Amino acid sequence: MCIACRRRESQSSLQRLVVTEDGGTRIVVDSSRSLPGRGAWIHPAEECWSAAYKKNAFARAFRGAPAEPPDSPCRIHHSEKSG
Template identity: 50%
Template sequence: MADRHHLRCRGQGCRIVRSGYAPGSKPIIQGQWNVHSKAQPLRTCIGCRQSAPRSALLRLVRDPEDPQRVVADPRRRLPGRGAWLHPDRACLTQAVKRRAFSRAFRGAVEHAAVDDFFGTAVLAPAGTVTVQAESGSEI
């Protein structure tokens, strides 16, 4: 029976507990099969530096068209190196204050698209020069 089970789980990291107590469950009767799957992968938020399941964090990646820009990847499908952030304004502010974006992406990046995703405008840390492009419509 154990062989058939492992053919079904296809090596997904399941383990079978035959008797006794399984972690976090009721006692099992001798001979019953209890299958436990692995826990969800943990990722570290670049803002608050706390570990959380990746389903609770927002993935950020460099924009494929503009490598100097960081964009939010809510579907977690874009290619490239990713960084993880709690979907919380406090963590975003902390990440900007700590300059975590440039550290996580190994180079200078622009995080304005992430600010827009959160609907905020987080100020850059003191001493950082920001240049605004002119629209040409000012008269």
């Protein structure tokens, strides 16, 4: 289920998020889907990412984790545009 729009979706069409604990707590996009730890799922769509930021859905998905939200891959994609 997507943490932003809460729609049921097969995991193959969602991105996996996971909390890492390397010198802090941070949520990262687990693009290889192989990182250990508790996972959450989100659509790789800008609307879901911005909704998740607004609703703080990341913190809610990882209950109790004072985790920094991940960088949106959509934003990264946008910044790659030239011109």
